Structure formats: C-alpha cells, structure tokens
Amino acid sequence: MTSVRSLYSSQKLALRYFTLSVALFGVMIVFGLVAATQYIHPSFLFPALAFNMVKTMHVDVLILWLLTAFFGSLFWLLPSEFKRDLVGMRAANVVFWLFCATIAAVALTFLFVQTGPGTDKTLWLINQGRKYVEEPRWAAVVVAIGIAVFVYNIIGTAVAAKRVTGITAVIILNMIPLFGLYMIAFPAMTNMALDQFWWWWLVHFWVEATWEVLIGAIVALVLMRVMNASRSVVETWLYIEVALVLATGVLGIGHHYFWMGAPKYWLGIGGFFSALEPLPLLGMVIHAVYDAGEHKMKMTNQPAFYWTMLEAFGNFIGAGVWGFMITLPQINLFAHGTQWTASHGHLAFWGAYGCGVISVIYLAVQEAGGHEQIGGRAWKWAFGLLNTGMYGMGGSLLIAGMAQAFYERAIGGSTFNAYVAAQQTPWFLEGIWMRWVFGLIFTAGYAVLAGNLIAIARRSRVPVAAGTLAVEGAGTR
Amino acid sequence: MYTRDPIFWRAGAASSLIVMVAILIALTINTIGVISVGGANVPPYTVINQAIGYVDDDSQHEYVPTISGSDPLFGHVYDERQATALIHEGKLVIQSRACLECHSVFGTGAYFAPDLTKSWLDPVWRQMWEPMTQTHTRADAMVAFLMHPDKYPTWTREMPNLHLTRDEAQAVVAYLKWTSSINTNGFPFGFQADPDTPNGKQAAVNR
Amino acid sequence: MTPMGFVADAIGLGLFALLGGAYGLLYAVSELRADCRFARLALASYAAQSAILLSVLAFSALGPIWKVFLLVSGIAYYFIPRVTLRYLKNLHASGEIHS
Numbered sequence: 001m002t003s004v005r006s007l008y009s010s011q012k013l014a015l016r017y018f019t020l021s022v023a024l025f026g027v028m029i030v031f032g033l034v035a036a037t038q039y040i041h042p043s044f045l046f047p048a049l050a051f052n053m054v055k056t057m058h059v060d061v062l063i064l065w066l067l068t069a070f071f072g073s074l075f076w077l078l079p080s081e082f083k084r085d086l087v088g089m090r091a092a093n094v095v096f097w098l099f100c101a102t103i104a105a106v107a108l109t110f111l112f113v114q115t116g117p118g119t120d121k122t123l124w125l126i127n128q129g130r131k132y133v134e135e136p137r138w139a140a141v142v143v144a145i146g147i148a149v150f151v152y153n154i155i156g157t158a159v160a161a162k163r164v165t166g167i168t169a170v171i172i173l174n175m176i177p178l179f180g181l182y183m184i185a186f187p188a189m190t191n192m193a194l195d196q197f198w199w200w201w202l203v204h205f206w207v208e209a210t211w212e213v214l215i216g217a218i219v220a221l222v223l224m225r226v227m228n229a230s231r232s233v234v235e236t237w238l239y240i241e242v243a244l245v246l247a248t249g250v251l252g253i254g255h256h257y258f259w260m261g262a263p264k265y266w267l268g269i270g271g272f273f274s275a276l277e278p279l280p281l282l283g284m285v286i287h288a289v290y291d292a293g294e295h296k297m298k299m300t301n302q303p304a305f306y307w308t309m310l311e312a313f314g315n316f317i318g319a320g321v322w323g324f325m326i327t328l329p330q331i332n333l334f335a336h337g338t339q340w341t342a343s344h345g346h347l348a349f350w351g352a353y354g355c356g357v358i359s360v361i362y363l364a365v366q367e368a369g370g371h372e373q374i375g376g377r378a379w380k381w382a383f384g385l386l387n388t389g390m391y392g393m394g395g396s397l398l399i400a401g402m403a404q405a406f407y408e409r410a411i412g413g414s415t416f417n418a419y420v421a422a423q424q425t426p427w428f429l430e431g432i433w434m435r436w437v438f439g440l441i442f443t444a445g446y447a448v449l450a451g452n453l454i455a456i457a458r459r460s461r462v463p464v465a466a467g468t469l470a471v472e473g474a475g476t477r
Numbered sequence: 478m479y480t481r482d483p484i485f486w487r488a489g490a491a492s493s494l495i496v497m498v499a500i501l502i503a504l505t506i507n508t509i510g511v512i513s514v515g516g517a518n519v520p521p522y523t524v525i526n527q528a529i530g531y532v533d534d535d536s537q538h539e540y541v542p543t544i545s546g547s548d549p550l551f552g553h554v555y556d557e558r559q560a561t562a563l564i565h566e567g568k569l570v571i572q573s574r575a576c577l578e579c580h581s582v583f584g585t586g587a588y589f590a591p592d593l594t595k596s597w598l599d600p601v602w603r604q605m606w607e608p609m610t611q612t613h614t615r616a617d618a619m620v621a622f623l624m625h626p627d628k629y630p631t632w633t634r635e636m637p638n639l640h641l642t643r644d645e646a647q648a649v650v651a652y653l654k655w656t657s658s659i660n661t662n663g664f665p666f667g668f669q670a671d672p673d674t675p676n677g678k679q680a681a682v683n684r
Numbered sequence: 685m686t687p688m689g690f691v692a693d694a695i696g697l698g699l700f701a702l703l704g705g706a707y708g709l710l711y712a713v714s715e716l717r718a719d720c721r722f723a724r725l726a727l728a729s730y731a732a733q734s735a736i737l738l739s740v741l742a743f744s745a746l747g748p749i750w751k752v753f754l755l756v757s758g759i760a761y762y763f764i765p766r767v768t769l770r771y772l773k774n775l776h777a778s779g780e781i782h783s
C-alpha cells in the first residue's frame with residue numbers, strides 16, 4: 001500500500017487537494033493576524049481593508065481549507081476501502097480546478113470590490129454577508145456542485161465496487177445531510193430570527209454532527225492503516241461514537257436558540273443536551289490512550305500518530321471543556337457573542353478538525369513518497385509551535401472574553417458605551433495583546449509545518465514537480 | 478455479548494438519530510410559528526410605527542421589550558406592504574455591506590463592534606450622536622451616522638464608510654427598530670434602554 | 685445571577701470538565717501501564733473534580749434542576765473511563781479472535 005506504484009488516480013487528486021488545503025490554511029492565518037492586529041491598531045490597513053472583509057476572508061477560508069482537506073482525506077483513504085479507484089475522477093479533477101479558480105475569483109472580489117448596493121445582485125455577485133458562507137451565490141453554486149460531484153464519486157464507487165463496509169456506509173449516509181445543509185448558504189430571509197434559526201442548522205449540524213461523524217470515520221480509517229486495528233473493532237467503536245454524538249448533538253443545537261427570538265423551552269433542552277456533548281468526547285480520549293498504549297510499537301509515522309492523538313484531546317478540550325463552560329443558559333446570557341465565543345471557536349475547530357486533517361496529510365505524504373519511516377525534528381517543532389500558539393491564543397481570548405462578558409454584558413448592560421468601556425479594560429487589552437503574540441508563534445509553527453511537508457514530498461523516491469506536493473511521475477492504474 | 482456486536486450499535490446509532498430528529502422536527506415546527514413575523518415573539522414589521530421599549534419585568538425576572546402607542550419613523554406611518562419592503566431592503570443592505578462581520582445581532586456575528594440587537598434603544602444616540610450630527614431625533618442621527626461614519630469618529634476603532642444611500646440608511650434604521658422589538662428571552666441583560674415615547678408625550682418627557 | 689457569580693460558575697464548570705478529562709486520561713494510563721502512581725493521580729483529579737462540583741453546588745445561583753444534573757454528571761464522570769476502558773479491552777479481545 002505504501003508503494004508509489006500503486007497510487008490511484010483519486011490519490012493523485014488527493015495530493016492536489018492537500019496542497020490547496022495547506023496553502024489556504026496559510027491564507028487564513030495571514031488574515032487572522034491582520035484581524036488580530038486591527039484589534040490593537042485599528043488604523044492598520046484601514047479603510048482600504050476594514051475588519052469586516054478581513055474577518056470574512058479568515059472564516060470563509062477556514063471552512064474551505066477544512067473542506068478541501070476532507071475531500072483530500074477521503075480521496076486518499078477510500079480506494080483501499082473499496083479495493084478500487086474511485087469513479088468519476090475526470091469530473092472530480094474538473095471540480096478541483098473549478099474550486100481553485102472560484103476561490104481566487106472570490107478572494108479578489110472580497111479584497112477589491114468588497115461590498116455592493118443592497119440588492120439581490122450583490123448577493124449573487126459580490127458578497128452574501130452571512131458568517132462562514134460569505135461567498136457570493138455564484139460561488140456557493142460552484143461549491144454545491146463540487147460537493148455533489150464528490151458525493152457521486154463516493155456513492156458511485158460503492159455501487160461499482162458492489163462493496164459497502166460499515167465505515168463507507170457511515171461516510172455515504174453522512175454525506176447526504178452534509179450536502180443538504182449547505183443549501184442553507186443561499187437564502188436571504190428578511191426575518192433575522194428565521195434566518196439565524198436555519199443558519200444554525202448549517203453551522204451547528206456541520207461542526208457538531210456531520211463533520212464530527214466524518215472525522216470519526218476518517219480517524220477510523222487512519223487507525224486501521226497506521227495501527228492495523230481490526231475492522232470489526234474500529235467499526236463497532238465508530239457506531240458507538242455516532243450514536244452518542246447524534247444523541248447529544250442533534251438537540252444540542254438548542255444552545256444557539258436561547259436569545260434569537262425562539263421559545264423558552266430551548267433554554268432547558270439546549271442546555272441539557274449540549275451539556276452532555278462532552279461525554280462522548282471523553283470516551284474518545286480514553287480510546288486514544290488505549291490505542292496509544294496497545295499499538296505504539298508499530299509506529300512508522302510519528303507525526304500522523306501524534307496529530308491523531310491530539311485530535312482526541314483537542315476535541316475534548318476545545319469543544320468539550322470550552323463549550324461546556326458557556327453552554328448553560330444562565331452563563332451563556334453573559335458569555336454569548338464575546339471573545340469567549342471566539343476562544344471556544346478557535347480551540348474547537350483546531351482540536352476537532354485542524355489536528356485531524358494534519359494527521360491525514362502526514363499519512364498521505366508518507367505513503368505517496370514510499371517512506372518507510374517519517375520522523376525527524378521539524379515536525380516536532382511544528383507540533384510544538386502550532387499548539388503553543390493555539391492554546392496560547394485560546395487562553396488569551398478566554399481572559400479577554402471573561403473581561404468582556406463581565407464588564408460589558410453583566411455589569412454594563414451591553415450598550416454602546418458598555419461595549420467601548422469593556423474593550424478598554426486592562427484585562428481585555430492584555431488578552432488581545434497576548435493573542436497577537438501567540439498568533440505569531442502559531443504562524444511560525446505553520447511555516448515549519450508547510451516546510452516540513454514540502455520537504456518530505458520532495459524527498460520522495462519519484463520525481464516531484466517543483467513547488468507542489470502532487471506526485472506526477474507515479475504509475476497509474 | 479451483544480454490546481460487542483457492531484449490529485447492536487448500528488441499530489443504536491440509527492434509532493438515536495431517528496428519535497432525536499423526530500423531536501427536533503416537532504420543536505422546529507413549533508418554533509417557526511413563534512419566530513415568524515407576527516408570531517408570539519416577533520412583532521409584525523409595522524411595529525416600526527410604534528413606540529418600543531425594553532424593561533426589567535419583575536414577574537419574569539428578565540428584560541422584555543414593550544410596544545406601546547404610536548411613534549412613526551421618519552414621520553411616516555408605514556402600511557404593511559411598505560413596512561415589509563423597507564425591512565426587506567434593510568436586510569439586504571446589512572448582508573451586502575457585511576455589517577455582521579464586525580457587529581452582531583442577537584449576539585451572532587463578529588465582535589469588533591457592538592451588538593446591534595437593541596441598538597435602536599441605545600441612549601448613546603441621544604447623548605452623543607444627535608449633538609454630533611446636529612439632528613434632533615434618534616432616527617435622523619442614525620441615518621446621518623450610517624451614511625458618513627467617517628465624519629463622526631467616536632473612539633480608536635472607526636466604522637468604515639460603506640456608502641449607504643439615504644434610502645438604504647433609513648431601511649437599516651427601520652430594520653434595527655424592528656429587531657429591538659423582538660423578545661429575545663432577556664438578552665441583552667441589563668440594557669438600560671432609552672425608550673421611545675408615544676408622540677404626544679415626547680416633548681414633556683425627553684427634552 | 686450576580687456578575688461575579690457567573691464568572692465563578694463558568695470557571696467552576698470549566699475546571700469540572702477539565703479535571704474530569706484529566707481523571708479519565710490518567711486512569712486509562714494507569715490501567716494500561718499498571719502503574720499505581722498514575723492511579724493515585726487519577727483519583728486525585730477525580731477528588732478535585734468532586735470538590736469543584738461541591739463548591740458549585742453550594743455557592744452557585746444555578747437552579748436546583750441544573751444542580752441535580754451536574755451532580756449526576758459528576759457521578760457519571762467517575763464511571764465513564766472505567767466502563768469505556770473495560771469495554772475497549774473486551775472488544776479488542778473478541779475482535780482479535782473474529783478477524
């Protein structure tokens with residue numbers, strides 16, 4: 001499996017997706033740093049590039065680098081599940097280049113056109129102004145087509161292979177809601193309460209249901225690959241995970257319905273179910289420790305192993321602990337919509353998804369290059385710097401967020417003046433400064449990570465086109 | 478043992494999904510009724526013709542919006558069709574200018590600028606922006622500010638000039654007046670509103 | 685809920701979950717390495733978690749239903765690592781035979 005000869009065409013595409021994803025990860029960090037700088041020096045790049053467009057780039061690209069990494073992960077891992085190449089690879093390649101062109105066009109629009117008059121046309125061509133799905137509708141159409149083709153690649157292959165394993169069944173069934181929920185990226189409902197009600201289906205059911213299931217399935221595939229874990233065990237565990245995640249996460253959506261006009265019963269339902277969400281994540285930590293203890297002797301890919309482990313811990317800390325802190329309605333009333341939220345958002349996305357996809361990328365560069373062993377020092381530096389940076393940012397934002405919740409929300413009554421006063425308290429300012437410093441550390445970690453991945457790809461036994469991770473000269477099937 | 482059988486857990490996953498989604502759908506149907514325009518928590522758009530407030534309701538231990546007497550916006554009384562069109566335009570402006578990539582409404586959005594849920598009722602319009610913009614009503618002060626935020630900087634962070642036309646600015650103001658009338662279960666807590674006063678009383682109470 | 689009270693509650697709940705995680709982690713390590721130092725640390729974490737829970741129950745302005753809920757989850761935290769780990773061991777033992 002690790003021999004270069006056996007690279008499937010979907011795996012070649014996977015390497016392209018990983019290249020794109022790592023590049024987008026870098027773009028996202030640049031805009032995160034700019035936004036963090038504007039908190040300290042509001043005149044930075046103002047008004048040429050005001051905070052709203054910077055944040056738009058940061059969070060829109062966040063979704064994209066993770067989504068493209070998910071595509072890459074499945075394109076990489078699935079052929080061995082199906083024991084054949086994926087179908088529809090020609091269309092999938094077209095989608096890849098369509099994505100690249102669309103992302104570039106949207107980025108240029110966001111940076112240079114930015115906004116437009118309050119008409120439907122603006123929403124189609126320039127900006128939809130809805131968090132995480134800011135891309136103009138034409139681009140959202142491209143993304144929807146891309147996801148649809150991807151769903152076809154997977155389901156079509158299952159049909160062609162006449163073979164559905166438990167893991168692939170989970171992936172296939174999960175792709176349907178994942179795609180369906182994206183349709184919420186299109187409407188522009190006049191009524192903000194209804195708009196937010198459905199928008200949370202997209203945001204919450206992506207990150208706390210469908211993505212959680214998807215990353216669970218990906219980790220299951222990785223475990224079978226790097227640890228030779230037995231299929232029945234891995235599948236049983238995946239079903240348990242899915243059962244618990246859905247049992248708590250579906251009604252857990254109520255933690256977003258406390259204050260947007262919805263009825264009061266969501267305070268109880270949302271608080272209760274979302275407060276249970278950490279428990280399955282704790283189970284995953286136990287599982288990670290168990291696997292580490294049982295299988296570590298077979299480790300040929302240290303970075304993939306450690307990033308997988310961290311995915312379990314990071315998911316528990318970022319989503320479980322940080323989410324739990326603010327999920328009861330009595331507390332959320334004050335913490336809601338502050339830097340505290342941002343603190344949780346960063347740690348949760350990083351822990352649950354960032355770490356997970358990085359581990360698959362390490363696995364892919366190893367297998368693509370036919371390396372017996374991946375190790376060395378660089379990946380450790382990347383690991384250390386990225387995590388110091390991220391947990392440092394999370395801690396800084398927690399301090400800033402607590403100060404904001406306390407002074408603005410609890411004492412000040414959330415007026416304009418209360419907002420401004422809270423932003424100028426020493427606690428808040430120190431938190432915001434520290435976030436910037438840790439952001440630089442994170443950025444340094446990213447540089448090492450990208451350098452390390454490129455170096456491993458270059459060292460592969462086959463010729464590699466300069467500057468890309470794609471293995472061009474490998475034999476095909 | 479059955480707990481070690483994948484089939485058992487597969488059935489468990491499927492049934493927990495079905496049960497939870499069934500409950501979710503039932504609650505969703507109910508919630509949609511409550512949050513649709515004219516539902517229990519979300520007043521019709523014509524509420525912009527009325528005086529809005531936000532008070533601490535002792536019986537519920539939370540802050541609730543109040544709607545009383547008439548208080549026309551920009552001196553107009555909007556009928557239902559006009560109000561709907563105005564609010565619709567307001568929403569389009571809010572999206573097309575990416576307002577919620579700095580601000581938030583109902584606490585959702587970004588955190589670089591204040592939450593706008595009750596912005597209509599914020600005392601700061603009267604205290605700071607009416608004198609600054611040389612206007613005499615909150616609505617006019619908001620329009621003046623929204624059209625040229627760069628002319629009225631208030632602190633280190635400035636709002637960029639997003640080139641709103643007067644119509645667009647008025648639509649946004651109407652939108653914010655409407656959101657301030659929505660019952661949000663007491664969020665934001667402790668907001669000391671500068672309530673609208675029904676027409677006749679205005680002079681006596683406020684000036 | 686007073687302003688100071690809500691910050692205290694949030695910190696309490698954060699530590700509660702964090703210590704629960706630490707207990708689970710240390711417990712699993714102690715079992716796999718058969719090392720009683722880790723077992724002691726695990727119990728210490730759980731004791732700390734319980735102490736935090738008790739102080740939240742005693743001082744917080746959360747309503748009684750939420751307190752009962754927290755108490756039950758505090759007890760659940762004790763068993764989850766044990767049950768999960770025993771289950772995983774059995775599962776792997778049977779999995780090895782079948783596959």
Ligand code: HEM
Nearest residue numbers: 207255274277319323324326327336337341345348349352
């Ligand atoms: C991998 C899983 C998770 C991810 C990626 C994630 C991410 C996020 C993000 C990005 C937000 C901000 C949303 C916005 O306003 O734009 C958010 C909000 C929130 N999350 Fe999570 N989350 C996860 C799991 C959890 C869990 C398990 C809990 C509860 C235990 C939780 C509780 C909350 C709460 C209460 C909010 C609302 C914060 C507020 O009121 O401002 N999250 N989450």
Ligand code: HEM
Nearest residue numbers: 032033035036341342345346349350354439442587588589
């Ligand atoms: C150098 C690194 C980074 C810096 C300096 C940074 C900075 C920022 C800033 C300033 C915001 C805007 C918050 C606001 O609205 O006030 C933000 C939002 C966000 N960032 Fe980052 N970020 C970085 C990396 C990341 C990474 C790696 C992730 C995810 C894996 C991430 C996920 C998010 C999310 C989900 C939001 C939206 C949060 C919300 O609005 O609640 N960021 N970031």
Ligand SMILES: [Fe+2]
Nearest residue numbers: 204208252253
């Ligand atoms: Fe959520």
